[in-house]
Amino acid sequence: MGIHIIKMPDIGEGIAEVELVGWHVKVGDTVAEDQPLADVMTDKATVEIPSPVVGKVVALGGDVGQVMAVGGELIRLEVEGEGNVKAGAAVPAAPRKAQEPAEAAAPAKAEKAEKTEKPAGLAGQIAASVAPGATLAQARRAGAAAPAAARQPGEKPLASPAVRKRAWDLGVELRYVQGSGPAGRIMHEDLDAYLQAQGSASGARAASAYAERNDEEAVPVIGLRRKIAQKMAESKRRIPHFSYVEEIDVTELEDLRAQLNLKWGESRGKLTLLPLLARAMVVALRDFPQINARYDDEAGVVTRYGAVHIGVATQSDGGLMVPVLRHAEARDLWSMAAEIGRLAQAVRSGSAGRDELSGSTITITSLGPLGGIVTTPVINHPEVGIVGVNRIVERPAIRNGAVVARKLMNLSSSFDHRVVDGMDAARFIQAVRALLEQPALLFVE
Structure with a gap:
């Protein structure tokens, strides 16, 4: 028998360290070739590390939440043959010690007897x-x-x-x-x-609804939640935000959306508001290239993009993630709707890759029916603008001297005041407003 040490692989793109976010095995488990061993996270993308050999787990190289260097010991296995640690060479100390044979042997007979009397653990x-x-x-x-x-x-x-x-x-x-x-x-x-x-x-809980509670729960900030915390702190620390809110009359837009879904919904898929908003942003950004940009404040360079890669803030079980709708300028409404749906599903199932979670040039964020009246969205660093969608409500409004019911919605947007002037931000949102309130203009080139 020999020892095979599996090191943290080089995931690419110059990454020097990753966070260990989950183990699929424990000490004493027998693993097969290509069996998943652990999940590691880098820049919001989770990567599964498989085993290249068959063996038995002797020691794990770290705890969940630990940041590990590429090339460091991830796990060690006991394998048939010599393994990858040469005979006579000093074997590095295991990060975690496996259960000693003497310790395991002592309770073996008692454990066997107990198993014959009653099932063990949760299964029992x-x-x-x-x-x-x-x-x-x-x-x-x-x-x-x-x-x-x-x-x-x-x-x-x-x-x-x-x-x-x-x-x-x-x-x-x-x-x-x-x-x-x-x-x-x-x-x-x-x-x-x-x-x-x-x-x-629920009935038992209702009976004790007014009972005192003194329980506490310490929740480690690890994995995706740690990445989100770091990203938000970096954005607020480095970017001087300013927000601009405007009310949009989306009555005609919602009528158009209903007609399109009635005619094409079965064959092309249902449209939500987001593809229409994305289209309005694509058209408006032609006149405001300084907003479709990323700012490298360390190098002092603003890069403006012809391509519109829209980040779509999406909630997952683990927290908020921002998959990217690439080349929105080259997509029609149904192509954008299908891609937004695919990205959202990939995020919620945990299968979104690194390429799908990076490279956006401007971001849309929406809380859907929970959108509230006004929000102050945080810019997705290093972008310079983010557009937030609030809840659509039907309210009385004055049109041509008459009080009529209209569907109204606020857009709450934030901009990087270092590179986007307040006047330009206001003009950009007013251009988006004009396109949404007269949706025929979305398709006039």
């Missing part, structure tokens, strides 16, 4: 609570009622994109759901069982 609790002959659904309900499996901070629950989307729509955090699939994967039935268990517990 579930098995003991399910009557013989119970259905799979009953077993899963019993599993949901049992204490949820303790997951390590930053550990990502296993679930398909469809399950993640359904959990998102239901407002359920998957880290609290017990999975019954292979390797603890969360299934649709597990969501059903969790919701049912939550419903049965």
Whole structure:
């Protein structure tokens, strides 16, 4: 037997260190070739590290949340043969010590005897609570009622994109759901069982609604949440923001959108407001190239772009991410809508790659129906502008001397005052307003 040390691989693009955000294995596990070992994160993109060999895990190279250098020891395995540590060479000390054989051997007989008497762990609790002959659904309900499996901070629950989307729509955090699939994967039935268990517990919670609480929870800021915190702090520290808010009458725009969806929705897909806003920005930016730009404040250079790569702020289970709608200037409404939908799904399923999360030149952010009246969006550094969409409300307005019902919406935007003058920002938003209020102009070249 030999020792095979797997080092943190070079992920590319000059990256010197990455953050360890999740382990797929633990000490004592046997791993197969190409089996995922760990997830690491760099610049908001998560990369899965596979095993190049077959072996048994002897030691892990770090804790979740730890920043590790490229080339540092990630994990060590015991393998058949000599491994990659030469015979006679000094083996570096393991970052984490595996359980000593003497320690493991002592309780072995007692553990074996205990297993014959009762099932162990969470699986045993579930098995003991399910009557013989119970259905799979009953077993899963019993599993949901049992204490949820303790997951390590930053550990990502296993679930398909469809399950993640359904959990998102239901407002359920998957880290609290017990999975019954292979390797603890969360299934649709597990969501059903969790919701049912939550419903049965609501009555008990109501009875103690006014009881004193003294519990505390320390939540490590790691993984994506750490990246978001760093990005927001950098943006606010380095960019002198100023905001500009304007009210937009989107009555005609919403009528147009309804007609387009009625005629083309089945064959081309439904349109939301975002593709129309993106189109308005593309047209308006032709006259305001200083806003479709990125500012390298260390080099003192503003780069203006002909291509309009729009970042679309998207909420995920882990936090806010900004996938990029590339070359919006070359896309029609349905192409933009399809790509925005694809990017949002990639973000929420955790499959968005580094290329999809970098390179934007201006950003749109929207809270949808929760958009409120006014927001003060934070610029996505090193960009110089961001446009925020607020909630559409129907209110009385005066048109041609008459009070009529109109659909109104505010645009709340922020700009980098170092490179964008207030007058230019106001003129840009007024140009966007004119295009949205007279949507035929969106298609006149």
